Every structure is written in structure tokens, then in C-alpha cells.
Amino acid sequence: MSLRTLLYSFSQGIQNLFKNGWMSVVSVMTIAVNVFVIVVFYTVVTNIGFMMTEFEKNIGVAVFFQDDTTEAQILELKAMMEKRSEVYRVEYISAEAAWESFKDKYFGQRQELLAGFGEDNPLAKSASLQISLADISKQGTLVQVLKSEPIVRYVRETRDVTYVVEALNKLVTYVSIGLLIILILLALFLISNTIRLAVTLRNEEISIMRYIGARNMMIRGPFLVEGILIGLIGASIPLVLFYYTYPEVVLQIQKSYAILSDYLIFLSRERILQILIPIALGSGAGIGYMGSRITVGKYLKV
Amino acid sequence: MIRLENVTKEYPGGVKALDQVSFKINKGEFVFIVGDSGSGKTTLFKLLLREIEASSGAIYIEDVDIARIHKSKVPKLRRSLGVVFQDFRLLKDRTVYENVAFALEVTETPKSVIRKTVPALLNMVGLKGYEKKKPNQLSGGEQQRVALARALANNPPILLADEPTGNLDPQRSWAIINLLKDINLRGTTVVVITHDREIVNTMKKRVITIQNGRIARDDTRGEYWHELTHSTI
Ligand SMILES: Nc1ncnc2c1ncn2[C@@H]1O[C@H](COP(=O)(O)OP(=O)(O)OP(=O)(O)O)[C@@H](O)[C@H]1O
Ligand SMILES: [Mg+2]
Numbered sequence: 001m002s003l004r005t006l007l008y009s010f011s012q013g014i015q016n017l018f019k020n021g022w023m024s025v026v027s028v029m030t031i032a033v034n035v036f037v038i039v040v041f042y043t044v045v046t047n048i049g050f051m052m053t054e055f056e057k058n059i060g061v062a063v064f065f066q067d068d069t070t071e072a073q074i075l076e077l078k079a080m081m082e083k084r085s086e087v088y089r090v091e092y093i094s095a096e097a098a099w100e101s102f103k104d105k106y107f108g109q110r111q112e113l114l115a116g117f118g119e120d121n122p123l124a125k126s127a128s129l130q131i132s133l134a135d136i137s138k139q140g141t142l143v144q145v146l147k148s149e150p151i152v153r154y155v156r157e158t159r160d161v162t163y164v165v166e167a168l169n170k171l172v173t174y175v176s177i178g179l180l181i182i183l184i185l186l187a188l189f190l191i192s193n194t195i196r197l198a199v200t201l202r203n204e205e206i207s208i209m210r211y212i213g214a215r216n217m218m219i220r221g222p223f224l225v226e227g228i229l230i231g232l233i234g235a236s237i238p239l240v241l242f243y244y245t246y247p248e249v250v251l252q253i254q255k256s257y258a259i260l261s262d263y264l265i266f267l268s269r270e271r272i273l274q275i276l277i278p279i280a281l282g283s284g285a286g287i288g289y290m291g292s293r294i295t296v297g298k299y300l301k302v
Numbered sequence: 303m304i305r306l307e308n309v310t311k312e313y314p315g316g317v318k319a320l321d322q323v324s325f326k327i328n329k330g331e332f333v334f335i336v337g338d339s340g341s342g343k344t345t346l347f348k349l350l351l352r353e354i355e356a357s358s359g360a361i362y363i364e365d366v367d368i369a370r371i372h373k374s375k376v377p378k379l380r381r382s383l384g385v386v387f388q389d390f391r392l393l394k395d396r397t398v399y400e401n402v403a404f405a406l407e408v409t410e411t412p413k414s415v416i417r418k419t420v421p422a423l424l425n426m427v428g429l430k431g432y433e434k435k436k437p438n439q440l441s442g443g444e445q446q447r448v449a450l451a452r453a454l455a456n457n458p459p460i461l462l463a464d465e466p467t468g469n470l471d472p473q474r475s476w477a478i479i480n481l482l483k484d485i486n487l488r489g490t491t492v493v494v495i496t497h498d499r500e501i502v503n504t505m506k507k508r509v510i511t512i513q514n515g516r517i518a519r520d521d522t523r524g525e526y527w528h529e530l531t532h533s534t535i
Contacts, residue, residue: 004410208391211351213381213456214408216374 009221016198016226023194024230030187031234031287035280037183039238041176042276043246048169050267060088060132061143062156067125069151077149078129086138091130098126184287191230191291195223199299206300220296224289231288235280242276243269303329303460303491304350309359311345311515319345321515322359327493329459332486334502335495336526337512343495346512347462351383352376364459381409384453384461384490388468390445392437398424398448399433405455423451427481443474450481454490461485463494467501475501499526 017024065074074092081090093101133139139157146155199206209219250266257264304327311320319342327333335343348354349361352368361368368379392401402423406416424430427447437445446466453461463482467475479494479501486492496502502509502525509524510517 002410004412008407008410204391205393208393208404209408211353211380211383211385212405212408212452213377213379213383215377215410218408218410 005215005217005221008218009225012222013225013229016202016222017229019201020194020198020226023197024226027187027191027194027230027288027291028234028237030183030190031231031284032237034180034183034187034287035235035284036238036241037176037179038283039242039276039280041172041180042279043242043272044172045169045176046272046275047266048172051265054265060130061139061146063129063131063146063152064125064154064156065127065151066153069127071127073151074127074129077151081129081131084142086133086135086142088132088134090132093128093130095125095127098128187287188291188294191227191288192295194230195227195292195295196299198223198226199295220300223292223296223300227288227290227292228285229288230291231284231286232281234288235284239273239277239280243273246272303327303331303364304493305362305365307360307362309349309361310357311342311349311354312357318515320349320356320512323512323515323517324359325510325517325520327491329491330486330489332483332492332505332507333494334505334507334509334524335493335512336497336502336509337518339497341512342515343512344464345515347385347464347495350462351380351385377409381456382458382460384456384458386446386449386453386461386463386466388465390437390442390449390469392445392448392452394437396436397433398429398435398437398440401437401448402451402455405452409456411456419455420451423455426454426484427451428477441474442470443477446470446474446478447481450478450485454485458490460491460493463492465495465497467496467498472500479505502526 063077071094078090078092081087131142133142143155143157146152206219246269254264254266306326307324309320309323310318312318323342323346335346337343345354349356350363350368352371355369363379364382366379371379393404396404399420402420403416406419411419421430421433424433427450429444429447429451432440432444432448437448440448446469450466461482466482467478470478475498482492482494483505506523508522509519509526511519511521511524
């Protein structure tokens with residue numbers, strides 16, 4: 001497509017958009033709804049994914065040891081674990097450290113209540129290795145390996161929680177994809193109708209262009225541009241909406257589920273937009289182009 | 303310039319609009335095509351423009367077999383053929399200037415060339431000063447001149463006119479025909495479909511008569527052919 005054809009297609013495409021009035025508005029709105037679903041879907045899925053990785057890193061597997069295990073043995077196991085590729089990080093929490101953290105967490109300012117314990121550590125046997133996984137799906141195998149170690153007394157898994165998150169992720173994905181397919185079909189239908197109207201309105205012009213010897217791209221260009229413009233305008237609406245509402249929504253969620261605040265870590269608006277802008281504009285323009293392409297192919301045979 | 307070899311066109315449904323038609327039009331000729339309504343004249347033009355394709359036979363324009371050119375080259379073929387119609391086919395929402403400029407815009411002509419060419423074309427067809435008028439502010443004859451200016455915008459070697467005076471009174475018809483004559487004198491090959499007996503008989507140009515899809519007569523310096531088939535027209 002030459003630059004001149006492109007410029008011509010743009011000016012005519014924009015004119016078409018206005019000539020079509022309400023049909024254009026309806027088409028823009030369907031694209032907006034479409035892209036809105038994409039935006040919500042993307043935001044939810046990436047945030048869940050993000051939370052899951054954070055979560056995996058933070059929790060993972062906790063390993064407790066037999067009474068007679070020495071610190072050296074534990075550190076040996078730690079070194080062994082660190083060599084495994086699915087392991088993200090291993091942290092050794094000595095019995096003393098566990099007790100300190102317990103005291104802080106449950107007695108806080110009221111350390112006087114602990115006087116009765118004296119120098120005894122009620123958690124003397126609670127030394128542990130906290131293993132975070134880079135890949136949660138390998139957890140099962142890792143646990144087997146750990147359990148086969150003679151010094152290991154008990155392995156605490158976080159399986160159940162990860163299952164729930166994984167299932168949730170899947171559900172959101174399926175529902176969104178189903179919804180998207182329906183909405184994309186609807187948008188294609190409406191856009192191709194808008195373009196058909198534009199083609200009909202310019203029928204005479206098109207036939208004149210044809211016998212004057214306008215090239216195919218010159219005839220089709222304006223309609224394709226119109227479709228793409230509908231797509232881009234439609235896609236920017238949910239993006240703007242996202243820009244202004246996302247921080248507020250995140251805040252509300254964190255407030256409502258304060259108990260889970262450790263796990264509810266959200267991606268920043270800017271980080272989501274980095275990916276979301278190209279996705280939204282790309283899919284908007286893509287649906288717009290396809291919708292117009294369908295009509296142009298059908299009604300503009302040269 | 304234009305050569306037909308045994309061209310037959312059968313429309314879907316079985317109407318044989320043209321039947322084994324052969325003729326040749328040389329560069330610089332002025333040719334009338336006459337014949338009864340439904341005899342196949344417009345079909346002939348549509349074939350030349352490759353709007354439709356012949357059922358059999360071959361059509362050569364400037365020695366190119368137009369059935370063999372690729373679809374993407376059809377616009378180039380059409381640029382070598384200027385066309386005007388009985389009903390002018392101007393864009394009603396655009397001015398005279400814009401209607402003529404349109405032909406140049408859609409064939410990707412640079413703006414600077416358009417600015418120079420359009421006034422020259424309007425001048426040639428005698429519409430200087432009409433630039434800003436809309437088609438509905440013009441008489442039929444004036445509208446046909448705009449159409450003519452548009453048809454000539456890309457400087458085609460061949461001009462096809464399908465009943466260009468069909469909607470005009472005799473005086474305006476003559477003005478258009480004289481314009482076509484001028485255009486022909488400048489070297490453009492002109493082919494005119496007409497029902498106007500007086501014009502054909504006065505012009506003394508070549509006349510190809512089509513009857514039921516066949517060439518019934520082909521006279522250089524001919525007359526409107528009516529005596530043999532009809533007592534009156
Ligand atoms: N698209 C079409 N489909 C089927 N038949 C057609 C089609 N176009 C034209 N015809 C038929 O082909 C024959 C020739 O039509 P054409 O338009 O070429 O006649 P014409 O000589 O231009 O007539 P007129 O002087 O009335 O304009 C007619 O019988 C017409 O009905
Ligand atoms: Mg006709």
C-alpha cells in the first residue's frame with residue numbers, strides 16, 4: 001500500500017465513520033465490551049499468576065526433623081536441596097529463631113507473660129527448613145525425596161492451597177474464553193454490518209472508482225481503515241476505564257480481605273498496562289479489521 | 303488499438319448478448335456503435351472494461367489480450383479507457399472540481415499534479431468558473447461535460463461513451479459531440495454508442511451496427527442504419 005493510498009484511505013475511512021453515525025457508535029461499543037472482557041480477564045489472570053509465584057516463593061514446603069538431628073545434618077540437607085533446580089530458596093530456621101519469632105508474633109509487647117518459660121525453649125524440636133519452590137508442580141516429587149531422608153520427621157505441604165488457586169485460575173480462564181468467543185462473534189457481526197452499510201452508502205462512488213481504474217487497495221482501504229479505527233477507539237475505552245479504576249479496585253479488595261493481605265499482592269497498574277495496551281489495541285484493531293474484511297471480501301469483488 | 307475476435311457473450315440464464323463479434327478499431331478513429339435496444343452495445347463496453355468476461359473469443363486492447371491479464375492489472379487497463387454514460391454518474395455530494403479531482407485522487411496522482419490538471423480539464427470542456435458548483439446546480443449538458451472531464455483526467459488513449467447525449471436536447475447533444483470530435487482530433491480514439499440518427503448521419507464517421515448481438519454492418523463514413531430493418535425509427 002503506497003503512502004498516498006494510505007492517506008486517502010485514512011481520510012475516507014474517518015469520513016465513513018462519521019457518515020455511519022449510530023452504527024459506528026454501536027460497533028465501537030461492542031468492541032469496547034469485548035476488549036473490556038479481555039482487560040478484566042488479563043488483569044485477573046496475571047494477578048493470580050503473580051500472587052501464585054509470590055505465594056510459592058513464600059511458603060513452599062516446611063521440613064521438620066527427628067529429635068536427635070544435629071544442626072550439621074540439617075545444613076547438609078539444606079545444601080543438597082539448594083542444588084535442585086525446582087527449588088527457589090531454602091531457609092534454615094533454628095529452634096531459637098522459631099521461638100523468637102513465635103514470641104514476637106503472639107506475645108508482642110507483653111513479654112512479661114513469658115517469664116515462666118525462663119531460658120527453656122518450648123520449641124526446642126522445631127528447627128526447620130523452609131523450602132520455596134520455583135515450580136510448584138514439582139512439589140510432590142520433592143516431598144517424596146524429603147520423606148525418604150532418615151532425619152526428616154515431618155513435611156508440611158501447602159498443596160491444598162495451591163490447588164485452590166490453580167483451580168480458580170483455570171475457572172477464570174475458561175469462563176473468560178467462553179465469554180470472549182461469544183463477544184468476538186458478536187463484534188464481528190456488528191462491525192461487518194457497519195462496514196456493509198458504509199459500502200452501500202458509497203456504492204456509486206465505488207463503481208465509479210472501479211471504472212476509473214482505482215486499484216483494489218484504494219477501493220478497499222477506506223473500509224479496512226474504518227474497521228480498524230472502530231477497533232482502536234473501542235479498545236481505548238476499557239483501557240481508560242482500567243487506568244482510572246484499577247488502583248481503587250485493588251484497594252477495595254485489600255480492604256475487604258485484610259486477613260489475606262499477605263497473599264494479596266497486586267501487580268502495579270503500570271506493569272499491567274505495559275502488556276495490556278498492546279494486547280487491547282491489538283485485539284481491538286484485529287477484530288475491527290476482520291469484521292470489515294468479511295464484508296469487503298463479500299461485497300467488494302473487483 | 304481495439305480488436306475483437308469472434309467474441310461471444312452469453313449471460314447466465316442463456317441470453318446471448320453478443321454472438322461471434324469481430325472487428326478492429328484503429329488508433330485515432332472515431333466510431334459510432336448503433337443498434338436497437340438490447341442488441342448488445344453496452345455489453346460490448348462492459349467486455350472492453352473487463353467488467354464482465356467473454357464466453358468465448360478474444361479481445362485485444364493495445365495488443366494485449368485482456369482476458370489474460372492478471373486481476374491486479376485490471377485497474378491499469380481501465381485507466382487506458384475513459385468512460386462516460388448517459389446518466390453522467392457524478393458524485394452528488396461533491397463539487398465539479400472535486401468530481402474531476404476524484405479520478406486523479408483514486409489513481410494516486412500527486413496533489414500538485416491534480417491542482418494543475420483539473421483546471422485545464424475544466425477549461426477544455428468549457429466549464430471554467432463552475433468549479434464550486436454541485437451537480438444539481440448544473441444542466442444535463444454541463445453535467446456530461448464534467449463526466450467527460452473526469453473520463454479524460456488520466457489521459458486515456460481510448461474514450462468510450464455509452465449514449466452520452468441520451469438525456470440531452472439536440473443543441474446540448476451537439477455541443478457534447480463536438481467536444482468528442484475535438485478530443486478525437488487531439489489523438490484519442492473515440493467510440494460512441496448512440497441512438498441519435500441525426501448526429502450519426504451528419505458526422506459521417508465509421509458506424510458499426512449491431513443487431514441481435516451480431517455485427518450487421520460496418521461502414522466507414524456510414525449512416526444510421528435503419529432502412530433495412532425498420533421503415534421508421
Ligand atoms: N447482467 C445481465 N444479465 C442477463 N442479461 C443481460 C444482462 N445485461 C444485459 N443483458 C441482456 O443482454 C442483452 C444486451 O444488453 P445490452 O445492455 O448490451 O443492450 P444495449 O444494446 O446496450 O441496449 P440499450 O440500447 O437499451 O442500452 C439484452 O437482451 C439484455 O437484456
Ligand atoms: Mg446500453
